[in-house]
Amino acid sequence: MRQPCYIDLEQARHVLAEMDVELTPQQMKRAADKDGHGRRKLPFFIDPIEGTLKIEKDALVNIYMKRQVEAERNLRPN
Numbered sequence: 001m002r003q004p005c006y007i008d009l010e011q012a013r014h015v016l017a018e019m020d021v022e023l024t025p026q027q028m029k030r031a032a033d034k035d036g037h038g039r040r041k042l043p044f045f046i047d048p049i050e051g052t053l054k055i056e057k058d059a060l061v062n063i064y065m066k067r068q069v070e071a072e073r074n075l076r077p078n
Contacts, residue, residue: 004058007060009025010028015060
């Protein structure tokens with residue numbers, strides 16, 4: 001079984017940059033901040049020890065891969 005790898009906002013931004021998804025620090029913060037309903041765009045959580053926002057690295061990558069698959073399925077036929 002693989003151990004989870006929790007990363008912070010800046011590390012998440014770097015992981016996305018490696019996938020050619022260039023985001024500014026402000027864009028990452030908006031994705032991690034809760035909206036008016038208490039929901040986040042990405043599954044960041046507050047680390048109970050450090051008190052900082054964290055996300056599981058593979059969860060972040062999988063979200064982007066899932067959206068790519070959905071986009072391919074919704075492609076209009078020529």
